[in-house]
Amino acid sequence: MNRRSRWQKIKDFLTLPLRALCIFEGRRWGLSSIKSERIEYAAREVRGYCLDVGCGKHNVLINDFLDGNGIGIDVFAYEGLNQENIVTDMTHLPFPDNNFDSVTFIANLNHIPVNDRDAELAEAFRCLKPNGNIIVTMPSPFAGVLIHKFVHWYDHIFGTQYDVDTIRGMHHDEEFYVTDQEIRQRLKKAGFSKIIKKYFFTQWGLNHLIMGSKQ
Numbered sequence: 708m709n710r711r712s713r714w715q716k717i718k719d720f721l722t723l724p725l726r727a728l729c730i731f732e733g734r735r736w737g738l739s740s741i742k743s744e745r746i747e748y749a750a751r752e753v754r755g756y757c758l759d760v761g762c763g764k765h766n767v768l769i770n771d772f773l774d775g776n777g778i779g780i781d782v783f784a785y786e787g788l789n790q791e792n793i794v795t796d797m798t799h800l801p802f803p804d805n806n807f808d809s810v811t812f813i814a815n816l817n818h819i820p821v822n823d824r825d826a827e828l829a830e831a832f833r834c835l836k837p838n839g840n841i842i843v844t845m846p847s848p849f850a851g852v853l854i855h856k857f858v859h860w861y862d863h864i865f866g867t868q869y870d871v872d873t874i875r876g877m878h879h880d881e882e883f884y885v886t887d888q889e890i891r892q893r894l895k896k897a898g899f900s901k902i903i904k905k906y907f908f909t910q911w912g913l914n915h916l917i918m919g920s921k922q
């Protein structure tokens with residue numbers, strides 16, 4: 708697993724505003740990107756064979772953090788994905804029951820149309836083995852709105868393509884964030900229990916994850 712040293716975490720903590728303003732993927736100037744950081748926090752909680760829903764470009768969680776131990780799926784054919792990564796209807800996953808040790812939704816529950824969220828979480832529950840866990844990461848409302856708007860305007864001004872939502876074309880029902888209350892309620896409704904929250908220290912607590920278990 709691609710884990711940061713303690714010194715790296717201290718540098719990342721102290722430089723959060725710089726890292727948030729100078730958008731980059733991977734590593735630059737000896738600093739971690741916001742994206743790789745959130746994926747690392749999620750990866751730490753993975754229990755084994757993993758399904759990453761909404762994996763995004765290059766299937767980073769599975770390829771770079773879990774040594775290929777899992778499957779990343781997305782609705783859009785981003786760079787670095789192939790046919791086996793594409794699932795256009797996430798409310799009917801092409802996997803058997805009790806197949807994965809963990810299912811992750813990293814920075815993407817808000818991008819799932821509101822009316823499909825329960826169905827997608829129910830599918831995650833079905834595909835998980837007993838004692839498997841679900842990991843949902845989500846920025847705070849403040850960070851969620853700010854980052855989405857900032858990345859959008861950054862691409863507009865500098866001609867870059869960091870905004871994966873614009874590349875894909877956002878559905879009108881997507882949002883900038885989902886509240887903790889909504890995540891907890893939907894996880895319970897899907898059947899998950901032992902729901903807990905953990906903050907991302909090196910993102911000043913502006914990002915966090917919520918986890919639940921299939922008992």
Ligand SMILES: C[S@@+](CC[C@H](N)C(=O)[O-])C[C@H]1O[C@@H](n2cnc3c(N)ncnc32)[C@H](O)[C@@H]1O
Nearest residue numbers: 760761762763782783797813814815818819820
């Ligand atoms: C902000 S990106 C996050 C990508 C990656 N997980 C990461 O952390 O960098 C949101 C992802 O959700 C995906 N997505 C869009 N609609 C979805 C849906 N209905 N179900 C699951 N994922 C969806 C997008 O294609 C996109 O890859």
